[in-house]
Amino acid sequence: MAARRKLIAGNWKMNCLRAEGLALVGELSRRLESAKDPVFDMLVCPPATLVAPVADALKGGKLAVGGQDCHAKEKGAHTGDVSAPMLKDLGCTAVIVGHSERRQDHGETDAVVKAKATAVHVAHMTAIICVGETEAERDAGKAEDVVAGQLRGSIPQGSSAANTVIAYEPVWAIGTGRTPTNDDIAAMHAMIRRTLDGLVAHPESVRILYGGSVKPSNAVEIMALADVDGALVGGASLKADDFWAIAESCR
Numbered sequence: 001m002a003a004r005r006k007l008i009a010g011n012w013k014m015n016c017l018r019a020e021g022l023a024l025v026g027e028l029s030r031r032l033e034s035a036k037d038p039v040f041d042m043l044v045c046p047p048a049t050l051v052a053p054v055a056d057a058l059k060g061g062k063l064a065v066g067g068q069d070c071h072a073k074e075k076g077a078h079t080g081d082v083s084a085p086m087l088k089d090l091g092c093t094a095v096i097v098g099h100s101e102r103r104q105d106h107g108e109t110d111a112v113v114k115a116k117a118t119a120v121h122v123a124h125m126t127a128i129i130c131v132g133e134t135e136a137e138r139d140a141g142k143a144e145d146v147v148a149g150q151l152r153g154s155i156p157q158g159s160s161a162a163n164t165v166i167a168y169e170p171v172w173a174i175g176t177g178r179t180p181t182n183d184d185i186a187a188m189h190a191m192i193r194r195t196l197d198g199l200v201a202h203p204e205s206v207r208i209l210y211g212g213s214v215k216p217s218n219a220v221e222i223m224a225l226a227d228v229d230g231a232l233v234g235g236a237s238l239k240a241d242d243f244w245a246i247a248e249s250c251r
């Protein structure tokens with residue numbers, strides 16, 4: 001099996017003013033730059049308002065910067081939106097697409113997510129494509145079918161480990177303090193890996209992140225599961241100590 005380097009990604013969502021965000025990345029960057037041979041890559045995805053100052057502060061360093069969303073079009077009359085080339089222009093290397101909060105709050109369908117992921121690829125960045133079932137879907141025994149359907153609908157042709165990361169985030173685990181059992185996470189990640197066969201080149205090389213109430217106290221066991229190649233962290237990514245502890249849980 002191809003070695004997959006862990007990715008610890010922080011999704012700040014709609015949090016942080018400038019001073020807070022710059023202090024957070026200052027601390028994380030200081031730790032990352034002085035870490036000896038870290039076994040993980042680290043990425044922060046600030047709100048659109050902070051991408052430029054954060055990217056400027058981190059320029060040339062190891063801590064990468066990404067966007068939380070982008071428009072599918074390169075430019076045009078789309079008030080309030082941000083395009084993939086605009087994020088690239090600021091120094092982003094990745095963009096989260098299809099987060100369940102976008103799917104729920106903005107009605108984003110798999111087709112929309114696929115178009116956005118395509119835009120990210122065209123702009124030469126990595127698309128972090130999010131998938132995950134609701135609690136009702138899990139209770140109905142449909143979790144794997146739902147996630148497989150989202151993968152088939154959201155992953156563009158031409159995707160590979162070089163431009164695509166999958167993030168499995170059960171909707172009911174986001175910000176709730178609840179997580180699936182380790183067996184359930186491992187089973188879902190294995191299913192995702194199987195489903196990637198035929199959708200991406202070299203599926204064994206694609207990183208599959210787990211997201212949903214990851215914190216220092218559960219990170220060691222979750223990061224050790226087969227086919228878990230890192231984490232997409234929300235709340236705990238806003239505290240340098242917690243986010244760093246999650247990263248250090250990678251072996």
Ligand SMILES: O=C[C@H](O)COP(=O)(O)O
Nearest residue numbers: 011174175212213234235
């Ligand atoms: O993108 C991150 C996820 O939605 C997880 O959020 P959370 O760690 O606050 O549960």
